[in-house]
Amino acid sequence: METPVTPTLLAAGAPALPHTASNGQLLLAVLLSIGAIVLLITRFKLHPFLALTLGSGLLAAVAGAPFDKLLASFSTGFGSTVASVGLLIGLGAMLGKLLADSGGANTIADTVLARTGPKLLPWAMALIAAVLGLPLFFEVGVVLLVPIVLLVARRGNAPLIGIGIPALAGLSVLHGLVPPHPGPLVAVDALHADLGVTLALGLLIAVPTLIVAGPLFGRLAQRWVGPLELPADTAPVDTVKRERPPRFGAVLATILLPVVLMLGKALADVVIDDPKATGQRIFDFIGSPLIALLAATLLAMLTLGRAAGFDKGKISDTVGSALGPIAGIVFIVGAGGGFKQTLIDVGVGQAVSEWSGKWHISALLLGWLIAVLIRLATGSATVATITAAGIVGPLAAGMSTSHAALLVLAIGAGSLFLSHVNDAGFWLVKEYFGMSVGQTLKSWSVMETIISVVAIALILPLSLII
Numbered sequence: 001m002e003t004p005v006t007p008t009l010l011a012a013g014a015p016a017l018p019h020t021a022s023n024g025q026l027l028l029a030v031l032l033s034i035g036a037i038v039l040l041i042t043r044f045k046l047h048p049f050l051a052l053t054l055g056s057g058l059l060a061a062v063a064g065a066p067f068d069k070l071l072a073s074f075s076t077g078f079g080s081t082v083a084s085v086g087l088l089i090g091l092g093a094m095l096g097k098l099l100a101d102s103g104g105a106n107t108i109a110d111t112v113l114a115r116t117g118p119k120l121l122p123w124a125m126a127l128i129a130a131v132l133g134l135p136l137f138f139e140v141g142v143v144l145l146v147p148i149v150l151l152v153a154r155r156g157n158a159p160l161i162g163i164g165i166p167a168l169a170g171l172s173v174l175h176g177l178v179p180p181h182p183g184p185l186v187a188v189d190a191l192h193a194d195l196g197v198t199l200a201l202g203l204l205i206a207v208p209t210l211i212v213a214g215p216l217f218g219r220l221a222q223r224w225v226g227p228l229e230l231p232a233d234t235a236p237v238d239t240v241k242r243e244r245p246p247r248f249g250a251v252l253a254t255i256l257l258p259v260v261l262m263l264g265k266a267l268a269d270v271v272i273d274d275p276k277a278t279g280q281r282i283f284d285f286i287g288s289p290l291i292a293l294l295a296a297t298l299l300a301m302l303t304l305g306r307a308a309g310f311d312k313g314k315i316s317d318t319v320g321s322a323l324g325p326i327a328g329i330v331f332i333v334g335a336g337g338g339f340k341q342t343l344i345d346v347g348v349g350q351a352v353s354e355w356s357g358k359w360h361i362s363a364l365l366l367g368w369l370i371a372v373l374i375r376l377a378t379g380s381a382t383v384a385t386i387t388a389a390g391i392v393g394p395l396a397a398g399m400s401t402s403h404a405a406l407l408v409l410a411i412g413a414g415s416l417f418l419s420h421v422n423d424a425g426f427w428l429v430k431e432y433f434g435m436s437v438g439q440t441l442k443s444w445s446v447m448e449t450i451i452s453v454v455a456i457a458l459i460l461p462l463s464l465i466i
Contacts, residue, residue, distance in 0.1 A: 033059035038377040052335035063346040074338035081337025091293035097322035098300040102308035103245040111248040126214040129170025138175040162222040169214035176416040178202040183385040187408040190389035191396040196266025198405040213450040221443040250303040258292035340390030363395040364410040371414025379423035384415035413455035419448040
């Protein structure tokens with residue numbers, strides 16, 4: 001499945017960037033461009049789309065590439081990334097919006113909690129967050145889950161952090177490691193990895209990572225942070241409830257449909273392994289990310305929208321309203337694709353390949369470390385994933401299908417490391433849970449670090465086995 005990426009080869013239809021820069025000059029270009037992106041985002045509060053665009057220009061200028069070729073390189077990378085990832089982000093947003101507005105989230109939460117005792121509440125919240133986190137973006141998932149966490153804490157007289165951390169861990173693990181979230185999708189595209197294999201291995205890594213960073217760490221975080229006061233208006237704060245909410249089985253089947261279809265394609269690739277076979281061709285079609293998410297979105301209109309009493313107009317409005325909030329995400333991802341393509345075309349990828357060979361460092365560990373550094377500097381998991389994937393992309397050219405997928409996961413794990421004050425998610429969690437900065441650092445920030453470290457600690461030995 002891998003497609004070789006040469007350092008001077010653009011995507012189809014665009015000329016290559018000529019370059020004669022030395023490795024030292026390329027290193028300077030990378031450091032200056034990433035430093036400029038970090039400074040523009042953190043100091044000058046410039047939108048990441050503009051910061052990545054300007055950073056690409058600085059990268060090409062310092063590397064000695066002509067600006068007329070730079071425009072072709074950046075626009076080609078932007079277009080190819082949006083074409084491959086933008087549609088999936090849009091469909092994922094539609095599915096998540098239908099889940100939220102139909103009351104499907106409440107159906108899952110109420111069903112699981114009704115069958116859970118007080119001791120198992122943290123595990124139940126982790127499960128709910130993981131299921132809801134499959135189709136939902138992280139920020140949407142937080143907004144949707146926090147009212148559920150507050151209600152459960154009040155009903156069960158449970159410690160807020162003790163059940164809040166497992167819920168946040170469930171969302172964060174899925175956000176960083178499992179497609180169809182934007183970060184993993186971009187890395188899959190940049191590294192030419194197989195999406196089905198990445199999804200399967202991502203779920204394999206996600207489960208033990210969630211257990212450690214969620215319910216287990218939640219107990220320790222509760223002792224560190226201490227009791228938190230529940231907001232006085234917990235009761236009125238609630239997710240959407242409907243007179244006739246969707247049934248639990250229908251909601252679960254709808255959410256899991258794209259996962260099952262993509263995993264089915266990955267399994268068929270192993271079992272059938274014949275591109276001309278009819279069964280293989282069928283699985284390749286229905287298991288492609290676009291068809292899998294499109295099928296789930298169309299099904300959600302019936303199992304979630306119609307089941308909740310929505311008429312055709314309401315369903316259309318709900319689906320349409322999902323697209324506006326993701327426009328910024330799509331442009332950031334596209335600009336990241338342009339930056340990634342510029343990195344490749346000026347020869348940075350080839351230089352990194354040479355350096356990694358001299359240093360004898362694992363490509364998986366290198367990808368994780370680069371993502372960690374950019375995450376710490378920018379606070380953005382998506383920017384960290386995009387940039388790291390662009391830098392180490394050429395290393396995936398000779399990898400097996402499974403190792404390319406593990407490189408995607410290693411970068412995703414690094415992008416979650418130590419969320420702190422330059423991350424919007426940090427402040428989102430702090431305000432919703434009513435914590436101080438210190439309490440948020442001891443709970444949320446440590447949880448994110450545990451996710452990153454546990455995930456890479458599982459990925460590296462797994463790479464020796466498969």
